[in-house]
Amino acid sequence: MRLFVVRHAEAAPGEPDELRPLTEAGRAAARALAEQLAAEQVDAVVSSPLLRARETADAIARAAGVEAEPDDRLAPGATVEDLREAVRGRGETVVSVGHQPDCGEIVFALVGELRPFKPGSFAEVTL
Template sequence: MTMLDAMLLFLVRHAHSDPGEPDDLRPLSTRGREEARALADKLAAHATPPRLVLSSPLLRARETAEAIAEAVSAELRIEERLAPGTTLEGLSDAVTGATHAVAAVCHQPDCSEIALDLTGRDPGFPPGGVAELSLDA
């Protein structure tokens, strides 16, 4: 059992980013901004939208998370524990205390590895991709 038991988790890979900048400073591309808005609208229309949005500190993840948080009127929290290389343990620590649905914006291959650890399958995470995980105790 983890701290992720009995909650709704939207595991999100950041949208497309522009190449050419240092990794931690790469902003979303025009395409990525469109993807982030579309993803944000999708989550806002969900029956149980996230009330907390957690983000990796890297710019492309923060920009994706900001679009989501604005669309769903959620708290946004930047989490060092979601930086590239995060694990299920890091995500679990980041969501400790959450009482509502959470969106966590991170990176590949971390999204796939966390989904695999939680569910036994990798749903695939294209840029701007999301997996809705209903986790029961």
């Protein structure tokens, strides 16, 4: 499986944390990311249930012609095992949208490489 591990785009500050939306710049970044990933023949998009991750995932899913699916296992604190369970059986090319430091820790666990995960960035790995 090709897996794109995506950190949500830039979110507005505020409380409660789970309801923080993307900023205007974050929405633009999510659209640009969606255009980039649309060429990858994405089979599924899964995301954290938090609003900023869902908004990022929705942009990617629209561009890919699929429905984004929130998954509680991808909420902040997600582990590599949570991710494996969330993407299992969803196709050959899957996008997962989550949070930092989870994205960095998951990619490190999978490929042994530390990568910076700025908002709206991603890493491609093979499961």
